[in-house]
Amino acid sequence: MKTTKLLMSAGVIATLFFAACSPKDGDIQTAVKAKEASEVSVAVTKGEVTLTGEVADEAEKAKAETIAKAEKGVKSVVNNLTIKPAFNTTAPVVIADDAALTKNVADAAKDFPTVQTTVKDGVVTLKGEISKSSLVKLMQQLSVLKPKKIDNQLTVK
Amino acid sequence: MALQDKYKALTDAATAAGISDLAVREQDGVLYIDGTAADGATKDQLWDIYNQIDPNFASGDLVLNVNVAVDAAVTHAKVITESSNLNIRKGPGTDQPIVGKAAHGEVITLVNRSNDLWWLVRTNDGEEGYCYAQYLEPQA
Numbered sequence: 001m002k003t004t005k006l007l008m009s010a011g012v013i014a015t016l017f018f019a020a021c022s023p024k025d026g027d028i029q030t031a032v033k034a035k036e037a038s039e040v041s042v043a044v045t046k047g048e049v050t051l052t053g054e055v056a057d058e059a060e061k062a063k064a065e066t067i068a069k070a071e072k073g074v075k076s077v078v079n080n081l082t083i084k085p086a087f088n089t090t091a092p093v094v095i096a097d098d099a100a101l102t103k104n105v106a107d108a109a110k111d112f113p114t115v116q117t118t119v120k121d122g123v124v125t126l127k128g129e130i131s132k133s134s135l136v137k138l139m140q141q142l143s144v145l146k147p148k149k150i151d152n153q154l155t156v157k
Numbered sequence: 158m159a160l161q162d163k164y165k166a167l168t169d170a171a172t173a174a175g176i177s178d179l180a181v182r183e184q185d186g187v188l189y190i191d192g193t194a195a196d197g198a199t200k201d202q203l204w205d206i207y208n209q210i211d212p213n214f215a216s217g218d219l220v221l222n223v224n225v226a227v228d229a230a231v232t233h234a235k236v237i238t239e240s241s242n243l244n245i246r247k248g249p250g251t252d253q254p255i256v257g258k259a260a261h262g263e264v265i266t267l268v269n270r271s272n273d274l275w276w277l278v279r280t281n282d283g284e285e286g287y288c289y290a291q292y293l294e295p296q297a
Contacts, residue, residue: 086168086179087168087179088180090182107250108291136208144224144273147220150217151217152214152217
């Protein structure tokens with residue numbers, strides 16, 4: 001019994017001793033943050049580092065974790081970093097007003113005499129007939145004009 | 158989300174091809190994909206995939222607005238009409254008077270590309286005016 005108690009108190013003392021010696025959470029936070037990429041947020045609680053934020057890919061995520069683990073005084077790392085989606089999903093959809101769209105559609109369709117175009121509320125409607133190779137060209141030219149929709153009713157020859 | 162699934166092969170290809178400023182949004186039953194391709198071949202590749210998913214582009218549920226990046230340093234462009242001459246106009250629009258012509262295959266000087274659709278050009282004869290940008294291929 002005595003030995004156990006002695007060991008326990010030794011353990012407590014040792015813990016206190018090491019706790020006193022190991023870097024404080026604030027210091028760890030500052031040191032890790034300085035080494036991480038700017039988009040990585042760092043929080044430290046009792047030597048446990050939590051990483052949050054959005055990074056470009058898996059490699060960046062792993063690298064951030066390696067950096068944190070290498071820091072003196074860090075006991076564990078919780079890697080809550082997320083990977084940025086490959087594309088923007090929130091940018092507003094820009095739709096041209098009918099006046100500009102009508103003019104630009106007329107310009108684009110000028111060289112496709114077998115095609116009739118109408119523009120209403122941003123919807124470009126195509127009627128008539130067209131060859132396969134011309135169809136791709138026409139669609140490419142119309143798609144950059146910021147229509148709401150291209151209603152292609154063309155007969156492809 | 159359904160449209161994003163339908164055109165997943167396209168957005169995957171756009172991502173893999175490194176399309177810059179890629180944006181993919183669905184709104185009122187239409188999927189909008191915007192971005193800038195490094196070259197014309199990349200753009201054509203995306204259009205091929207679009208045509209495979211939606212033969213002859215008949216569904217009307219996608220607006221694929223992918224432009225080709227043009228290096229700011231480029232000063233000349235080749236006329237890539239089917240075979241005819243390219244009209245040079247006084248202003249940006251087919252309602253503008255024709256002030257000159259550039260021959261098919263001719264390489265002309267780019268003066269200003271601030272308008273995406275109509276570029277201000279100068280021919281070797283010194284004629285200056287606007288040409289429809291789709292018929293001009295920037296020369297590296």
